[in-house]
Structures are given as C-alpha cells and as structure tokens.
Amino acid sequence: MEFGPILRSLLRNKTGALLIALQIMVTLTVIVNAIYIIQERSQHMTKPSGLDEANITHILSIGYGESFNAEATTDNDLRVLRGMTGVADATVINAIPVSSSGSSNGYMVEPGRLELAVMAAQYRSDDHAISTMGLELIAGENFSPNEIVRHEPGTARTDTSVIVTRAMAEALYPDDAAETTIGRIFYAADDTALQIKGIVERLQVPWPSADFAENSVIYPEIELDGGNYYLVRHEPGYRDENLPRVEETLAAQNDTRVLRENQTFEQTRTITFIPDNAMTSILSIVVSILMFITGLGIVGLAVFTINRRRRQIGTRRALGAGHIQILRYFLVENFVISTVGVIFGAIMTVALNMFLVNNFDLAPLQWYFVPAGMAVLLVLGQLAVVGPAWRASRMSPATATRNI
Amino acid sequence: MFFYYIKLALLSYRRNPVLSSLMVLAIAVGIGAFMVVYTLTYIMGGDPIPQKSDQLYHIQFDYGDPAISAFEPPPQLTYRDAMAMLEAPFDYPRTATSRFSEAIEPPSRNIAPFFANGRGALSDFFTMFDVPFLYGGPWGAESDSNGEQVVVLSRDMNDRLFGGENSVGKNLDLGGLVFTIVGVLDEWQPIPKFYDLNNGQFNVSEEVYVPWHLIASQELRRSGNTNCWAPPEGDDFQAFLNAECAWIQYWVQLPDQNAFNEYQSFLNSYVEEQRAFGRMRVPVDKRLFNVIEWMEEQEALPNEIKVLTVLAGLLLAVCLLNTVGLLLAKFLGKSAELGVRQALGANKSSLMIQHTIETGVLGTIGGLLGLGFAVLGMEGVKILLSGDIPLDWLGIDMTMAMTTVGLAIISGVFAGLYPIWRTSRINPAIHLKTQ
Numbered sequence: 001m002e003f004g005p006i007l008r009s010l011l012r013n014k015t016g017a018l019l020i021a022l023q024i025m026v027t028l029t030v031i032v033n034a035i036y037i038i039q040e041r042s043q044h045m046t047k048p049s050g051l052d053e054a055n056i057t058h059i060l061s062i063g064y065g066e067s068f069n070a071e072a073t074t075d076n077d078l079r080v081l082r083g084m085t086g087v088a089d090a091t092v093i094n095a096i097p098v099s100s101s102g103s104s105n106g107y108m109v110e111p112g113r114l115e116l117a118v119m120a121a122q123y124r125s126d127d128h129a130i131s132t133m134g135l136e137l138i139a140g141e142n143f144s145p146n147e148i149v150r151h152e153p154g155t156a157r158t159d160t161s162v163i164v165t166r167a168m169a170e171a172l173y174p175d176d177a178a179e180t181t182i183g184r185i186f187y188a189a190d191d192t193a194l195q196i197k198g199i200v201e202r203l204q205v206p207w208p209s210a211d212f213a214e215n216s217v218i219y220p221e222i223e224l225d226g227g228n229y230y231l232v233r234h235e236p237g238y239r240d241e242n243l244p245r246v247e248e249t250l251a252a253q254n255d256t257r258v259l260r261e262n263q264t265f266e267q268t269r270t271i272t273f274i275p276d277n278a279m280t281s282i283l284s285i286v287v288s289i290l291m292f293i294t295g296l297g298i299v300g301l302a303v304f305t306i307n308r309r310r311r312q313i314g315t316r317r318a319l320g321a322g323h324i325q326i327l328r329y330f331l332v333e334n335f336v337i338s339t340v341g342v343i344f345g346a347i348m349t350v351a352l353n354m355f356l357v358n359n360f361d362l363a364p365l366q367w368y369f370v371p372a373g374m375a376v377l378l379v380l381g382q383l384a385v386v387g388p389a390w391r392a393s394r395m396s397p398a399t400a401t402r403n404i
Numbered sequence: 405m406f407f408y409y410i411k412l413a414l415l416s417y418r419r420n421p422v423l424s425s426l427m428v429l430a431i432a433v434g435i436g437a438f439m440v441v442y443t444l445t446y447i448m449g450g451d452p453i454p455q456k457s458d459q460l461y462h463i464q465f466d467y468g469d470p471a472i473s474a475f476e477p478p479p480q481l482t483y484r485d486a487m488a489m490l491e492a493p494f495d496y497p498r499t500a501t502s503r504f505s506e507a508i509e510p511p512s513r514n515i516a517p518f519f520a521n522g523r524g525a526l527s528d529f530f531t532m533f534d535v536p537f538l539y540g541g542p543w544g545a546e547s548d549s550n551g552e553q554v555v556v557l558s559r560d561m562n563d564r565l566f567g568g569e570n571s572v573g574k575n576l577d578l579g580g581l582v583f584t585i586v587g588v589l590d591e592w593q594p595i596p597k598f599y600d601l602n603n604g605q606f607n608v609s610e611e612v613y614v615p616w617h618l619i620a621s622q623e624l625r626r627s628g629n630t631n632c633w634a635p636p637e638g639d640d641f642q643a644f645l646n647a648e649c650a651w652i653q654y655w656v657q658l659p660d661q662n663a664f665n666e667y668q669s670f671l672n673s674y675v676e677e678q679r680a681f682g683r684m685r686v687p688v689d690k691r692l693f694n695v696i697e698w699m700e701e702q703e704a705l706p707n708e709i710k711v712l713t714v715l716a717g718l719l720l721a722v723c724l725l726n727t728v729g730l731l732l733a734k735f736l737g738k739s740a741e742l743g744v745r746q747a748l749g750a751n752k753s754s755l756m757i758q759h760t761i762e763t764g765v766l767g768t769i770g771g772l773l774g775l776g777f778a779v780l781g782m783e784g785v786k787i788l789l790s791g792d793i794p795l796d797w798l799g800i801d802m803t804m805a806m807t808t809v810g811l812a813i814i815s816g817v818f819a820g821l822y823p824i825w826r827t828s829r830i831n832p833a834i835h836l837k838t839q
Contacts, residue, residue, distance in 0.1 A: 015826075019729040023722050030718045037711065062519060064507035065580055106472070114471045154640040190635030227625075258507060258519050278788035279708050286712075286719055289433055297726035300426050304733035356714070360707040 002325075006333050016301050017337045024341025024377055027294045029348040032373035033356065034283040036365050041276045044209060049097050049269075050165075050202030052134025055088070055234045056265040057243050058096050061250060063226035063257040070224040071150055073254050078128075080249055081230060086238030091128040092228050095121070095206050097216075099268050102206030107194070107217065109172055111187040118171045120164075120215035121205035124151075124223050125231075130163070130200065132233045138166060139179040140198035143220040153225040157190075160220060161197035167214035169199050208272065226257075239264060291380060298384035302330065306392045317397035330389035331382055338381035342374040349373065406761070413762035420734055424766065427730045431770025431819075434723025435812045436777025440785060441709070441716040443778070443804050447797060448606070449705035452594040453533065456657070457695035460532060461664075463489065463654045464693060464701075466675060468686035469633045477688055478631035478650035479602055479702060483620065485678075486652040490526075492670060496663060497528040498656040500616050503603060503628035506579030508612070510565050520561065520578070521608070523600075524616035524624070530556070530587075532657050533599060538562075540572035540587035547586075548615045555583040561611040562588040578612060579624055589613075595797050598695050600653050601702040603628040620645060648683075658692075668692055720815070727766075727819040735759065735827040742830055752828045759824040760817055767816020771809035775800075778808055 010017050061077065063070055074092055081090035095102030106117030123129070127143040143163070151157065169178040172186055178199055185195045194217070203216040222228075230250075234242050247262045270277075306313070313326060353365040417424040451457050465485060467477045481489070486500040504522045529535070530542035539562075543554040555576055562571055576583045596605040618624060623641055628651065636647035658664045671691045678684045693701055742755060779800055786795050800808075 015732060015822075016729060019725055019732070023725045023729070026718050026722045026725070030715050030722070034715060062507070064517065114469055117472060156639045188635075258517055260519065274789060275706070275708060278785065279712075281788055282712060282785070283715070286437065286715055289437060290719055290722060293430055293433060293723055293726055296426055296430070297729055300423060300726075300730050301733060304423075304730075304737070307737075352714070352718075356711060360711055362711070 002329060002332065003336075006329065006336060010333065010336065013305075016305055020298060020301055020334075020337050020381075021341035021344070023294050023297055024338055024381065025345035025348055027290050028342055028345030028373050028377050029352050030290055031287045031376075032349045032365070032369050033352050034287050035373070036353070036369050037362065038280045038283050038287075040363060041280050045273050045276050045280075047204070047208065047213065048202060049204040049265075050133070050135055050200065050214075051097060051204075051265060052233060053265045053269070055236060055239050056133070056231060057234065057239060057246060057263065058229050058231045058265065058268070059246055059250065059262040060227070060229050060260045061257050062260070063254075065256045068226060068254075068256045070226045071222075073257065074222060074224070074228065076253055077230060077250055078126075080253060081232055081246065082128075084242065084245065084249060086235045086242050088233045088235050089128050089132040090230055090232045091125050091132040092222055093123055093125040093129065093231050094223050094228065095123060096229055096231070096265075096268060097121075097123075097133075097204045097206060098208055098265075098272050099206050100272050104205065104207075104210075104212075105217075106189045107168075107172065107186055108189075109186050111191045111193075114189065117189065118168070118215060119210075119212045120168050120171075120217050121207075121212075122217050122219060123203075124219045124221040126220065126222055129218055129231075130198075132231050133203070134233060135203055136201040137163075138199050138201050140182040140196065142198055147220045149219075149221045151221050151223050153223070157192055157221075159193040159195075161195045162220070163198040163200060163218040164196055165200055165203050165214050165216045167202070167212075168216060169196065171212070171215055229261075294377075295380055295384045298334070298381055299388060302334070302385045302388040306330070306388050310395065313392055313395055314397050317395065323393040326393035326395075327386075327389050330385055330392065334381050334385040335378065338378050342377055345377070346370050346374060405757075409758045409761040410765060412758060413765040416734075416738070416762055417765070420737070423730055423734050427727050427734075427766050428770045428773060430723045430726045430730070431767060431812055431816055432773035432777055434720040435771060435774030435808060435815065436781055438716045438720040439774065439778040439800070439804065439808045439811070440781035441712045442807075443782065443800055444709050444785070444798075445705065445713055446804065447595060448709060449699070450595070451696060452596060452598045453695060456532075456534065457598075459657050459659055460695050461656050461658055461667075461692045462695075462698045463656065463671065464688055464691050466684035466686050466688050466691075467633065467648070467650060470685050472633065477686055478633070480629065480631065480650040481652045481654045482648060482650050483645040483652065486654055488674065489654055489656075494656075494667065494670075496656050496658055496667070497532045498654070499526040499529040499532060500652050500654050501525040501529055501599065502616065502619060502626065502652045503600070503610065504619055504624040505627040506612075506625055508565070509577040511574070511576070512565075515565070520611045521627070522578075522612040522614060522624070523610035524619040525613055526616055528657075529599075529613070529655075532655060533594075535592055536590040538588045538590040539570045540585070543586050543615060548617060551615060551617050551621050553581055553583045553618065554586045554615065556587040556589060556613040557585060558589050558609060558611045559591055576612075578614070579622070581622060583614065593797065596699065596704045598699060598704070599655060600628075601699065601704050602653070605702075605704045626651065664692065724815055724819045727816070728822060731763065731766075731820050731823040732826065735823045738827070739830050742827060743833075746830075756824055756828050759820060759827060763816045763820030763824070764813055766820075767813035768809065770816060771812025774812050775805055775808045778804075 063073060078090060078092060081087060102121055104119055104121050106114065107120055108116045126148045127145050130137055130142050166178045169181045173181050181196055183196060185193050187193055202214055205213055205216055232246055243262065243264065247259055250259055349370055356362045357364050463481060464477065464479060465481065490500060502524055504524060505519050506522055507517050508520045509517045526548050527542045527545050538559055547554050555578060562568060571585050571588060574585050576585055593609050597607055619626060630649055630651040632647060632649040634648040636643040656667065658667055675684050782798060782800055786798055789795060
C-alpha cells in the first residue's frame, strides 16, 4: 500500500484535502443529528393508540338553545347510531385520543398527597367504550349499563369505579403487576375515591408527546353539558360509505345542535402529526441535499486534482503501475481524507447534539448513530471518487506524459 | 472596466460550464434551503406589533402549589386576580381577555346555525393592540361595566353573515342572547398571535368579540386552555370562578419607565398581600413581560424551527466550503491565462478585482436560482403544514427576496476570498514557461 507517498503528497497540497475533510465533518454533524430527530419523531408518530384505528370515525355534537335536552338527545343519538347498517358499535365520549384536545388530572394512591400525583387523561364514556374503541381488556371487567352516571354540569361528582390502562396501573402501583391491582382504590385531585374495575392494555391520551402518553382513566359517566363526541366503530369496509351517513342521520334527529369534525380517526391522526410530519420531511430533504452536495464536491475536486496530476499518473503508469494501483491510490487518498473528516465530524456531532439537548428539549443521541453515519460518509466518499479515479486509471501512459 | 470584467466572468463560466454550474448549484441549494428556514423564523418569530411591543405587558403571577414538583406556573390569570387587577386605581389601558365558543343563529334562514370562536375583551383591547376597524368601532368603557350585550365581528364573519355590508346597529343572535353589532374589524391576524399564546400561537383570530364580563355573567361557553392547581370548592360555576384556575390573559399598556415601576410595585404589594392569605407560594423571577419577552417566555417560536435554523446554517456552510473548493480548482486551472495577463502588465489588484467580480457573478446567478428554490421550498412547506392553520401569511416578501440574492452574492465573494488570494500569488514566469 502506498500510505507513505499518499500522506506526503497530501501534506504538500493541503488545501483541497482540508476542504473536503471539513465538508465531510459538517455533513456528518448535520445528517446524524437530522436522522436521529427523524427517527425519534417517527417513533412517536407510529406509537399505537390502542384503538381499532382503521374502522373508527368520530363526530362532535354541540347543542344550543333553551329547548335542547342533552340527555334525551344523547340517548336517542346512541340508539340510532348503534342501529345503523355497518356500524359495529358506538359510544359517547368527552375527548378523542391523539386529537390534541382533552382534559387531564392528577391522581394519587393516598388522598391529598398532591406531591405523589400521577398525571393521566380523563375519558368519560359509557359501557360501550371498550367495544367501540376496540380496546383489549386484560383484567377485571367492563362497566355494567346501570353503573353509567348522567352528570349535570355544576353538580357534585361521587366516588365511582373506573377502568384504567396498564400504564396507569403501573404508574400508581409501581411494585405490583398491573393485573393484581383490580379492586384497589385511588384518588383524584379533588379527593374523589376511584376503584379500579378493569384494566385495558393500551389507550393513548389526547396528547401523543405528553410524558404520560398512555396513562388514561375511563369514568362511567356521560357528561350532559350539551357538547360531546360520538365515537363510531364500523364493520370492516363500511367506514368510508358510512362517514357521511353518520352526519346525515344525526342531523335528522335534532336541529337544535351543530355537528362538527365528522372525520375518520386516521384524519385526526394526520392532523395531530402535521408538525412532526413537516419536520421529518424537511429534515429528509436536508439530508439528501447534503449527501448530494458533498458527493458533488468530492467528485469536482477529484476531477480537478486528477487533471493536475496527469503527468504524475502517466509517469507511474510508464514505470509499470497497473490500472488497479492507480485506482487504489485515489481510493486510499480519499479514504484518508474522509477518515480525518469523520473523526472530527463525530466529535462535532456529539457537540451539536449536546447543544440541541440543552437548548431544545431533545433526547440525547444513541451512540450507534455516530459510527453508522461515519460508515455511510466513508462509503459516499469512495463512491464519489471511484468514477474520476477509474477514468484516471484508464489513461494511457503516452497521453498522460505528453505536454498539454 | 466593470462590464469588461463581467463579460470575462461570463466567458469564464462558458469555458468551464460543469465546474461553474456545480458552484452555482451549490450556492443556490445552500441559500435556497437556508432562506426557507430563515423566512419561517423571520415570520413566526418576528415582532407582531413593533410600534408598541415594548409598552404592552402581560402579567404573570406566582401560581402553583409547592407540593407539586415540576409544576410550571400557568401563564394565565385566575378570575379572582384578573378582577383585582381591573379594580386597580390606574388609568393605563388594560384588558382581561379569554376565549369562548358559542352558537350563532344567522339572521338569514339560508345559513344553518354554527359555532363561532369568540373572545371576551375590554374596550381597551382594540386600542391597545391597534386593531383595525372597517365599520363602526370598539364599544365604550361603560358597556364593559354595564355588561351590555354588544359585539364586534371579524371581517370574515361579517362577510359570512351580512355579505360584507355595513352591519353596525343590527342584531346578532349569539349563544341564545341578542347582541347589538357596534363594529366590524378589517383583516387582523397578528403572527404570532401574541395576545394569546396559550391557545395556538398561529391560530386564526377570533370571529366575534364581546365585553369580557359577559363570559362570567352570562356563563358563555369558555374555550381555550384552563389550568387548575387546586380543585374548586364546589361544583357550580361560581366555585369555578373562585378557584385556583388560570384561564385569563391580562395585558396592560405602560407608556414609560415610571409607569412600569409604579405598576410593578403595585403588583409586588398585591402578591405580598395574597401571600398572607396563603396564596402565590411559588415565586417567579418576573411578573411583567413585554410582548417580545412574553413570546420568548412562552416559546412562541417552535423549537423545531430553531433546530432547523441551526441545521440549515450548517447546510449553507457545507455548500460554501464546496464552493471554495471548486473555485480553487477553477482559478488554479486558469494559472496559464493569468500568467499571460500579468506578463502583459496587469497588476495584482486588477486581477483581484476581476476575480471578485467573477465570484460576484457566480453568486448572483446562484442567488437568483436560490430564490427560485426558496419560493418552491416555501410552497412545499405550505403543503406540509396545510390542514391545521391558515397559511396565507407564509411566503417570501420583497425584503426576503433581496436578502436572498444579497446573501448569495456575499457568500459567493466570501467563498472566493481564499482562492483569489491563492491565485494572485502565482508566479507568472513558471506558467509562461510551460506553455
């Protein structure tokens, strides 16, 4: 191998090599951090909600005026929705998971101990909640129909049984298996006692980026403040056909209310993740542009340095160097330059990551992203240089040594 | 001479089209990407009310419960404190304000009833924030204190309900109550929506505005962020109003330093007084924030955009490093030509001027192309963000377009500094000999 001559030649002509190394260094810094952010975002975008997402739609109904009877309307709406062809089940609920809008509360295993509070989303729904959302009940049982409370706004709430998620049970009782917590009593911030009646495997809160993303509590309660969501699970294949019919059917039942947000769960998910989606798309474009520009830069400088060294190449060829040796010379040269670039790049990558972590609440980089990025850039360098180097190695000794 | 050098620069471009195009492309891509991100920062993080941003102050109190760790003081006010602030003996313009959502039954039976986003505010709101009126004007201060049912419509809402005609004096059925229309706004959409950063800083402005006291007295359907750190002592609406629940934005206009000092000492003594009742036990560093400080405190500019700005800056750096390398290659490739020119009497400074102009020309071409990329990129960003918030305010204006091209020229010339310096040190004799 011609390491010695390559190094000496590089040291005599530092600028070009230095520029390439710097470029590789900055490129590594950006792409590793960008890909890490992309990967982190995608993870939280694909986190399962626990719902049977493909078949669910929801609609918001808000009553107005003196004559609006919330209780009668809700009962009638639910009866009509459940009777529709192609509808598997329907329920009424105060908030939609993953929709960014809902309400949360702190819960404690001992009353009044606010410092122990575990945050969780509160869902208020009826005995059809589990079946409509398609949740998996892993312990205990569902609400019975006669347990469901009709809550008038402005009246006191009483102690009740609730269904919680596995994550919530584990957060309240970290030392016990979730399944064993059935029947235990915990407390809301206003000291209402809540007894765990059932546990579901998973149900996301409305805010996917919350640090309590799977802590949910379902109350057996229909809120009679006039504004409620209906969640509808359709039989497979019926969702799109049924979506407009849900709104038409409800509109026909009662005209002293406004219907809004008649949409599929998938649309809700898309809307919630617009910023994350935009961020990952922009970052992917940045990464591709950088790889492209850096690749072009390496090609451009390789062509240039090879043209400048035509005579040296010719001389080496005349002295008996084969195609492969010329090719190898430039590949090794690029490898040396790139290695310097990625080593400094690795240091800068970690530095930038620390900066982002300290200033913008990002999670620290996992270590394997750095070597992976280094390897990718080393390969990119070799690929960029192989074309010009190949042409150089094809040069006949005669043309190469002839004067220009 | 200048035009001759420009001609030379264009000739030189044609002589080395691939290398030159690579440079132009590198500058264009770097500048284009950087400008897209920079424009986002410039628009989203800009001063939404430059003529007054240092006079308008938002109040922050020492809210929370020391027992709950990691509880950030809610940025809004409780009803009790907002009322106390309103009763303070000052003449400075001030407003308590919060959102609601109520059904509108349109005067025309052809339009189905719908829910409108509303804002409760005091009459000072409109003058403090320089809200433009198309018809009529704000309600008077007496309407605030008397709880009169008066309403100001946004321009869009007036178009929707009255086909854009002057509706002042007409009635509007809102939330089952009859309101008299006193004014219609012109287009008004501050970016970011600085007066309410807690409910989506890029959300659409509200469609109807009513005296704020009506939210409590008529129990309008409140909407928007509500943050409680103690459960209400009771279940009715009055208990909620008395509770430690923050849901009101409170702004005061303090014209000078004296006013600021006076108001600040008033706030300090108010907090002391409340502490005696066992309230306000989580100290804050600062209680009065002007618009810019408030935007920083509330992180109105999303972190995502800041991260992107850092990354786009580095992307631009890579593109410039690339250009430096390619320029070096190009200029050193011209050594023989430079040797001839020097032998014919050109001095170093004229060679340097020639090459500076050449890099300037490359920068200009790169900048124009980069502007194209930036415009396309902006459209792309709009597509990515569409569906959530209105985006007509996103775009590249004249200032940004000029900045783009200017920055590209500067970058081109900057990238050329080292290569030009190297070129000017070439010894003509050597290059003439090898001819």
